[in-house]
Amino acid sequence: MRDRWKEKFLYGAASILVVWGTWELVGQTEWMIAKVFPPPSQFISSISSGFKLGLASQTTDIHTAILASVWRVTVGLALGFVAAVALGCGIAVSGRFRLCVMPLLSLLAPVAPVAWIPLALVVFGIGNSAAIFIVFMGVFFTLTIGCVEAIGQVPTRRLEVAALSGATPWQTWWLVVVPSILPAVFSNLRLNFVAAWMAVLAGEMTGLRDGLGAVVMNGRNLFDSRMILLGMFLIGVTGFACDLILRVIQKKVLWWPSNRE
């Protein structure tokens, strides 16, 4: 297992280094492409040289941009997760409620996170609430449907054991059903993270004035390829880091199987 991990790491690192190295070599030349795609050594170094975003009084540091994007996606996902579990449980409890709500959810779930951007900008203006709204709406419906499905797959035996132990209905939900479904809903959340992340960035590119998406757009407006590539690079690295954190939570916190022994 351990060796496999090492092997993966080595191959991954080697391939990244090869691409990076080639890029740097091309970047040393006088070719046109070196101007449009400045190599990492050039755009990454701009962080350390006191890189600022925006004009005059509105300047911010690059780490503020990272934090803004991460904060939005985190809060949106967290709210979506909690609300989806709550609504999912509600739907599973009441058959009639389920009949009323499920068609609505099925209609709203395919509305991709990015599709909520215009509405969010109209309703909330430019600010964190708009971005959080985009993420929330983008994942909430899918997660709720997934949650209802997960509840349907909770092994009957787990519920019987609760009943035999003397659990009230409320205790059964809170102590057996919810822990049973959390891993399934969370893995669903992780699958939806990429879409949520893209939606936040797109929101930042189109309406919001800060965040990593705004860095890229800023670069575009200034015809500064270094800033564009820096923004793209940070989007990649930050997104990867967030997914890594989600994966660690999945493996270390919510590690048990949802519907098996």
Next chain:
Amino acid sequence: MMPEPAVAPMTSALDVRICGVSQSWVRDGAQHEVLSPVDLHVRGGEFVSLVGPSGCGKSTLLRIVAGLQPPTGGEVLIGGDRVSGPRSDVGMVFQEASLYPWLTATGNVAFGPRLRGVPASQRRDIAHHWLDRVGLSHSSRLYPYQLSGGMKQRVAIARAFANGAQVLLMDEPFAALDYAARQTMQELLTELWAEFRKTVLFVTHHLDEAVLLSDRVALLSAGPSARLVAVASIDAPRPRAVDGDWIDSETRHLRQLSRGQERED
């Protein structure tokens, strides 16, 4: 030698009275009878096994006694009260241990007390006490996936005891274990039963297991429309030898009994 005290105190052991319990399903408009009316009285503190071929409805009968499903006909009285649903003084051990995977052994055993609002430190003591009794004091912090099949069943038994079960319903609890583990579990169960005298209703399809453990063995015929063929007392004194000839002869006797009865049908 001093005579043993006649009977261990049985103040809390509840009796189980199965009165004309039957079960049938309606499928495609036709009624399929799984279980013909069964009458069986398990006295408080008695160990009774239900034996029969697979599909004869013995697990169904046990689930009805547990209150997990209502019978089509008849009723079950536990300690004189009609069973209308699961109750916490009736514990059940299933073939698969059915532990909660997100709880440690301690957490699983302390689950019942937790439901009743027993404070954390107290229920940990309860859990440790029972884990100790089933020989798992060193594994209290392990999660179910870290436990072997036999260890999981020990936890399940400890859970039933910690929950204050007075009646223990066991649905082929050792069927998934290998021979050695099964033997140790049989010894453990005998030991616990001798000490606490819970009323035990034990479902198995191994006659020898039933003979070794039980005061009485109830034989069910093959389904559908399974019925109670015979109830035989096992009079061998306790403690019983695990590998004596007596098991073979009793088993043979029971087998003849069930065959003879079926031929009469």
